[in-house]
Amino acid sequence: MANIGTCALCGDENVAIERSHILPAWSYERVSRYSPGRSEPVLVTEDVALQTSEQVRRPLLCRKCEQRFSDQEKVVARWVVQEDGSFPLLQQARELEKDVAIEISEEAARALSYFGTSVIWRADVAQIDPVVSLGNALKPTRAFLLGESAPPAVMVLTLLLPPRGYPRMDRVVSFPESSGGDSDARHEFVCCGVRFSYIVGETASFGAVNAFNTRLAFVSAGHSILQSVTDRVGKVTMKGKLAAKHE
Numbered sequence: 021m022a023n024i025g026t027c028a029l030c031g032d033e034n035v036a037i038e039r040s041h042i043l044p045a046w047s048y049e050r051v052s053r054y055s056p057g058r059s060e061p062v063l064v065t066e067d068v069a070l071q072t073s074e075q076v077r078r079p080l081l082c083r084k085c086e087q088r089f090s091d092q093e094k095v096v097a098r099w100v101v102q103e104d105g106s107f108p109l110l111q112q113a114r115e116l117e118k119d120v121a122i123e124i125s126e127e128a129a130r131a132l133s134y135f136g137t138s139v140i141w142r143a144d145v146a147q148i149d150p151v152v153s154l155g156n157a158l159k160p161t162r163a164f165l166l167g168e169s170a171p172p173a174v175m176v177l178t179l180l181l182p183p184r185g186y187p188r189m190d191r192v193v194s195f196p197e198s199s200g201g202d203s204d205a206r207h208e209f210v211c212c213g214v215r216f217s218y219i220v221g222e223t224a225s226f227g228a229v230n231a232f233n234t235r236l237a238f239v240s241a242g243h244s245i246l247q248s249v250t251d252r253v254g255k256v257t258m259k260g261k262l263a264a265k266h267e
C-alpha cells in the first residue's frame with residue numbers, strides 16, 4: 021500500500037508518496053552491465069563498501085513531482101555514457117580548448133544542470149549516507165526545482181575521460197557529498213561519465229563556467245576522483261558479499 025503523506029518537493033498534503041530513487045535506476049543498470057563477471061554495483065559510502073543489488077530509494081515525492089524529475093532524467097539518460105560505452109555528450113560537443121573545455125548542446129546543459137541539482141536536493145532531503153547538507157540553500161534549491169526562481173548556486177559539469185590503464189571512470193556512480201564551509205560549499209557526485217558540482221556561496225567567480233547559464237563543460241581524465249575512490253575503498257570496511265570475497 022502506498023504511503024500517504026506530504027510531498028517533499030511541492031508540499032501537497034495527504035497524497036500518495038512514492039519510493040523515490042536518489043539516483044535513477046538506469047545509472048545502476050549501466051554500471052552493473054559494465055562490470056564483467058559482476059552483476060551488482062559497488063556502493064561506496066563514508067566508511068562502508070557494499071556490493072548490493074538494492075537501489076537506494078526513500079519515500080519522498082508525489083506522482084506529479086516524480087514525473088517532473090523523470091522527464092529531465094530521460095533527457096540526461098540519452099546524453100551520458102550508454103550501455104554500449106558510447107558517450108553522446110562528448111561525441112557531439114564542440115571542443116573549445118583541447119582536453120580542457122567543450123561546448124555542449126543547450127538541451128543537454130539545461131537537463132544536466134536540473135538533474136544534478138535534483139539529485140543533490142534529494143540526497144539532502146532523504147539524509148542518506150554520506151549526508152549532504154545544503155543549509156541555507158535548501159529552500160531556494162527547492163524553489164528552483166519547482167520552476168519558481170533562479171538557482172541559488174552554480175553548476176559546473178565535468179566529463180570524465182578514461183585514462184589509459186586505469187579503471188574506466190565512466191563506470192563510476194557515487195552518491196552526493198558535501199565539502200567546504202558555508203561560504204563556499206560544494207556538493208558533488210558522479211554519474212555515468214559526468215561529475216556534477218553544485219557550488220553555493222562564492223559563486224560569482226564561477227559565472228563564466230556556470231552550466232545554468234552557459235553551454236560550457238570541462239573534460240578531465242578523472243585522476244583525482246579515481247584517487248579519492250581508491251583511498252576510500254582502501255579505508256572502508258567491507259560488508260556483505262564484498263567481505264565474503266575478501267576473506
Ligand SMILES: [Zn+2]
Pocket residue numbers: 027028029030031032081082083084085086
Ligand atoms: Zn509533489
